[in-house]
Amino acid sequence: MTESWGQFKSFDGKKFKALDAEFTNEVSKLIGGQDLTTCFQCAKCSAGCPVSDKVNIQIHEVMRMLLFGLKEVLETDMVWLCTTCYTCQQRCPQGIEITDILFGLKNLAFKKGITPAGYIGARQSLYDTGRLYAPTEWERDDLGLDPVPELNIADTKKLLDKNKLMKLEVEE
Numbered sequence: 001m002t003e004s005w006g007q008f009k010s011f012d013g014k015k016f017k018a019l020d021a022e023f024t025n026e027v028s029k030l031i032g033g034q035d036l037t038t039c040f041q042c043a044k045c046s047a048g049c050p051v052s053d054k055v056n057i058q059i060h061e062v063m064r065m066l067l068f069g070l071k072e073v074l075e076t077d078m079v080w081l082c083t084t085c086y087t088c089q090q091r092c093p094q095g096i097e098i099t100d101i102l103f104g105l106k107n108l109a110f111k112k113g114i115t116p117a118g119y120i121g122a123r124q125s126l127y128d129t130g131r132l133y134a135p136t137e138w139e140r141d142d143l144g145l146d147p148v149p150e151l152n153i154a155d156t157k158k159l160l161d162k163n164k165l166m167k168l169e170v171e172e
């Protein structure tokens, strides 16, 4: 597990490695990746993005980095802070499947070990308990709710096993 997630803060003063052809090839195979070259940097995607004030690199800049084959894009916080709301995808005048590309970037980042620890924990929690987060009894008490119901997690486990989600290991 790397701690490099989100460390890429700005283009300022950053010297990039030469275009990584292997990475470009990987990205072109993502859903939406084949349309990347039609991006003309209008930034309409960023203008409607609800997390634009929370991220260090805007979504149109992510698209630019992808066009240039810069694999540092996987270290940007946009990859994980994107809410997958699809606003950018709806707004793009070129019809680029931006959000779907971001889903692909999450997968690539995960495979390369650039994943926030919380996501790894959430995956394990889902597998072990059927829940992403453990609800606390005292909070339910405060709200006058019944105790946390038991879940039958057999089907959840079967689904995750079938999808091989738990077999996807982060590279060291």
Ligand code: SF4
Pocket: 038, 039, 040, 041, 042, 043, 044, 045, 046, 059, 060, 063, 091, 092, 093, 094, 095, 096, 098
């Ligand atoms: S809206 Fe589409 S064309 Fe405009 S910058 Fe974003 S991805 Fe590129």
Ligand code: SF4
Pocket: 045, 048, 049, 050, 051, 052, 059, 081, 082, 083, 084, 085, 086, 087, 088, 089, 098, 099, 102
């Ligand atoms: S899908 Fe992600 S990048 Fe696109 S507008 Fe929504 S939060 Fe922003």
